[in-house]
Amino acid sequence: MDALVEFFFKYRPIVFENSHLDLNATAMSKIGVLVLLLAALAAVVTYTRVRLRGSQADRNRLIALRVALVLVLTFMLMRPVLVVSSAFGKHNVVGVLIDDSRSMQVADMDKKQTRADIVRNLLGRPDSGLYKALSDRFTIRFLPCG
Numbered sequence: 001m002d003a004l005v006e007f008f009f010k011y012r013p014i015v016f017e018n019s020h021l022d023l024n025a026t027a028m029s030k031i032g033v034l035v036l037l038l039a040a041l042a043a044v045v046t047y048t049r050v051r052l053r054g055s056q057a058d059r060n061r062l063i064a065l066r067v068a069l070v071l072v073l074t075f076m077l078m079r080p081v082l083v084v085s086s087a088f089g090k091h092n093v094v095g096v097l098i099d100d101s102r103s104m105q106v107a108d109m110d111k112k113q114t115r116a117d118i119v120r121n122l123l124g125r126p127d128s129g130l131y132k133a134l135s136d137r138f139t140i141r142f143l144p145c146g
Contacts, residue, residue, distance in 0.1 A: 016082070018084070019085065020082075021083075023078045023079065023080055024078075025077070029077045033074050033078060036073060036077065040067070044063065047063055091139075092137075094134055094138040094141070095141050096134075097143050097145045098143065099144075100144040103115070123142070
């Protein structure tokens with residue numbers, strides 16, 4: 001079933017879990033919907049007055065089909081869109097701010113490294129866990145501040 005959904009809608013079903021349906025109707029399409037609904041109402045009133053050879057059940061089925069058709073056309077004129085929000089790999093950029101002020105050049109008492117060296121070891125190495133976790137999903141940009 002997942003392959004079928006992906007074939008028709010381009011994305012896996014899990015992407016649609018974080019989505020919602022929205023109507024993207026313009027002013028002209030809203031006017032068109034109003035005219036369509038008024039015409040449908042006039043048609044229903046006209047059909048109730050006309051007596052044909054068919055049975056009442058046949059007339060009710062035809063009216064139901066016409067109402068369903070008008071509802072589908074109304075929905076299509078309102079221009080439904082599915083808003084899907086997801087992060088696509090390597091398309092989003094994460095900026096990592098690194099403090100390079102004078103206080104970062106101070107070595108802590110119990111360590112022989114400066115604070116800047118510790119930050120570089122935690123973030124700047126490609127084999128660090130944080131760097132790997134971020135670089136799998138995002139493009140990383142290191143930005144100095146201070």
